[in-house]
Amino acid sequence: MPSLTQAEKAQRFLSLHHGPKILLLPNAWDVASACIFEDAGFPAVATSSAGVANSLGYPDGQKISRGEMLEVVSRIARALSVPVTADMEAGYGTTPDEMAETARLVIEAGAVGLNLEDSVSEGSDKLCDIPLQQEKIRAMVEMGKKLGVPLVINARTDIYLEEIGEPASRVEATAKRLNAYREAGASSLFAPGPKDAPTIEKLIRAVHGPLNILALKGGPSARELEKLGVARVSIGSGPMRASMGLTSRLAKHLRDVGTFDPMFEGQMTYIDANRLFERH
Amino acid sequence: MPSLTQAEKAQRFLSLHHGPKILLLPNAWDVASACIFEDAGFPAVATSSAGVANSLGYPDGQKISRGEMLEVVSRIARALSVPVTADMEAGYGTTPDEMAETARLVIEAGAVGLNLEDSVSEGSDKLCDIPLQQEKIRAMVEMGKKLGVPLVINARTDIYLEEIGEPASRVEATAKRLNAYREAGASSLFAPGPKDAPTIEKLIRAVHGPLNILALKGGPSARELEKLGVARVSIGSGPMRASMGLTSRLAKHLRDVGTFDPMFEGQMTYIDANRLFERH
Numbered sequence: 001m002p003s004l005t006q007a008e009k010a011q012r013f014l015s016l017h018h019g020p021k022i023l024l025l026p027n028a029w030d031v032a033s034a035c036i037f038e039d040a041g042f043p044a045v046a047t048s049s050a051g052v053a054n055s056l057g058y059p060d061g062q063k064i065s066r067g068e069m070l071e072v073v074s075r076i077a078r079a080l081s082v083p084v085t086a087d088m089e090a091g092y093g094t095t096p097d098e099m100a101e102t103a104r105l106v107i108e109a110g111a112v113g114l115n116l117e118d119s120v121s122e123g124s125d126k127l128c129d130i131p132l133q134q135e136k137i138r139a140m141v142e143m144g145k146k147l148g149v150p151l152v153i154n155a156r157t158d159i160y161l162e163e164i165g166e167p168a169s170r171v172e173a174t175a176k177r178l179n180a181y182r183e184a185g186a187s188s189l190f191a192p193g194p195k196d197a198p199t200i201e202k203l204i205r206a207v208h209g210p211l212n213i214l215a216l217k218g219g220p221s222a223r224e225l226e227k228l229g230v231a232r233v234s235i236g237s238g239p240m241r242a243s244m245g246l247t248s249r250l251a252k253h254l255r256d257v258g259t260f261d262p263m264f265e266g267q268m269t270y271i272d273a274n275r276l277f278e279r280h
Numbered sequence: 281m282p283s284l285t286q287a288e289k290a291q292r293f294l295s296l297h298h299g300p301k302i303l304l305l306p307n308a309w310d311v312a313s314a315c316i317f318e319d320a321g322f323p324a325v326a327t328s329s330a331g332v333a334n335s336l337g338y339p340d341g342q343k344i345s346r347g348e349m350l351e352v353v354s355r356i357a358r359a360l361s362v363p364v365t366a367d368m369e370a371g372y373g374t375t376p377d378e379m380a381e382t383a384r385l386v387i388e389a390g391a392v393g394l395n396l397e398d399s400v401s402e403g404s405d406k407l408c409d410i411p412l413q414q415e416k417i418r419a420m421v422e423m424g425k426k427l428g429v430p431l432v433i434n435a436r437t438d439i440y441l442e443e444i445g446e447p448a449s450r451v452e453a454t455a456k457r458l459n460a461y462r463e464a465g466a467s468s469l470f471a472p473g474p475k476d477a478p479t480i481e482k483l484i485r486a487v488h489g490p491l492n493i494l495a496l497k498g499g500p501s502a503r504e505l506e507k508l509g510v511a512r513v514s515i516g517s518g519p520m521r522a523s524m525g526l527t528s529r530l531a532k533h534l535r536d537v538g539t540f541d542p543m544f545e546g547q548m549t550y551i552d553a554n555r556l557f558e559r560h
Binding site: 024026030031032033034035036037039040041042050053054055056057058059060061063075076079215216217218219221222223235237238239240241242243244245246247248249250251252254255257258259260261262263264265266267268269270273274275277278280 | 549
């Protein structure tokens with residue numbers, strides 16, 4: 001869809017949260033992976049903050065700067081025709097004004113959506129106070145309106161990831177936060193962590209808006225999540241880490257065995273790779 | 281070796297071309313792959329021009345700018361302790377002065393070696409005239425001396441890749457060019473293309489300097505190349521394209537099957553990935 005304006009892409013992306021099918025969102029970490037996902041037919045592509053950070057040599061968790069993260073987002077958004085949404089971690093700031101600036105830069109980079117998490121710092125069991133997190137979301141929504149791009153904000157709560165509170169209290173705590181974020185203008189509500197169908201069903205009933213679930217090992221398939229009523233599923237940094245796992249195995253094979261055939265097995269040919277990037 | 285100066289790294293890298301063992305050089309395309317290769321114990325890491333270009337969304341063949349290529353080289357060189365050598369294609373210019381500037385920028389990026397090919401343009405059967413290619417190499421060597429970093433120039437001829445001249449004439453044509461490049465100051469002589477032992481043996485005898493061979497499907501293993509007398513073997517963009525092949529298969533599986541387990545098979549864990557980048 002090369003003729004869509006950025007505002008139209010945002011609307012198109014939003015509508016994918018309300019269609020008959022679940023929105024299965026692959027997370028890219030460089031332009032190559034983003035082009036591969038678009039070519040496979042996904043109607044939108046997300047970035048993985050962990051994947052982008054790792055690719056540039058940083059651990060996950062806002063160790064990368066906002067500028068470096070957005071440079072990758074911008075390269076990806078320029079290369080693709082489908083809508084792109086950016087994982088912006090906790091927004092690279094603490095105040096609503098800083099969130100507005102992050103939203104402005106995301107739009108400038110060509111993306112039409114962003115993820116904003118409520119963790120205060122990595123591994124901390126403290127989440128941002130709900131009223132402040134709402135203000136942050138409102139500031140981002142306002143910036144989108146101001147710039148004429150209805151930014152699709154995917155508000156994430158880390159109740160499950162940070163294991164906050166008693167397990168039995170987490171559905172309610174998650175719903176409380178996500179519903180507050182929805183009220184502040186978030187278009188999509190992200191609860192990464194739960195992977196059993198009964199918990200996800202409870203969340204679906206308690207959350208008043210499109211629910212986003214993270215794909216997890218041993219968790220339900222995309223079709224099962226769709227049946228449960230999940231609106232969006234993110235695959236996260238899995239493919240990037242599968243890629244790093246493969247590179248690590250190839251490196252050890254080269255070092256220990258010294259034959260080259262494994263790196264040719266199942267590889268994208270030189271010609272196909274060049275064709276892919278000539279198209280984009 | 282975090283305490284080595286850049287000049288010492290250059291000397292160390294040069295000495296690896298003259299040791300008892302073949303120098304097996306893995307080619308990285310981003311900081312993640314470079315860190316994985318260093319962690320596997322390789323004594324030096326190269327970049328893959330095709331891999332870096334693809335990762336940023338460009339086809340191979342100088343479609344990427346010199347600045348973008350060097351930004352990746354610089355990130356990789358900053359993250360690693362071992363010597364880094366940069367694939368600079370045809371040097372991103374046509375004159376000896378432009379080559380001197382490319383050499384200066386490579387050193388500024390923290391690398392201690394570079395690849396320079398003699399193709400005039402992609403897919404052309406015309407190579408740079410030998411005297412001009414010698415002048416280019418001399419300009420790069422001089423810049424290294426001026427900056428106090430004895431740059432390890434890996435001079436490549438594309439006689440085989442571009443299939444220039446009758447097959448029977450190629451050993452001689454390759455040796456003529458590589459010996460001229462050696463005379464101009466190249467430390468390593470790169471003849472990508474041949475993969476049968478008899479041809480490689482003939483090249484070894486005809487070329488007066490350390491010979492670099494490209495790892496190819498069905499070609500000799502590192503040990504076989506070492507026995508033949510090859511000084512250096514480059515693995516090229518194989519691991520990056522293996523990675524893109526894997527991403528493409530994962531994308532199709534997600535699209536067609538919608539289960540998530542394949543991306544968890546053999547992946548680097550989130551914790552191991554973070555640890556890897558905390559160390560670098």
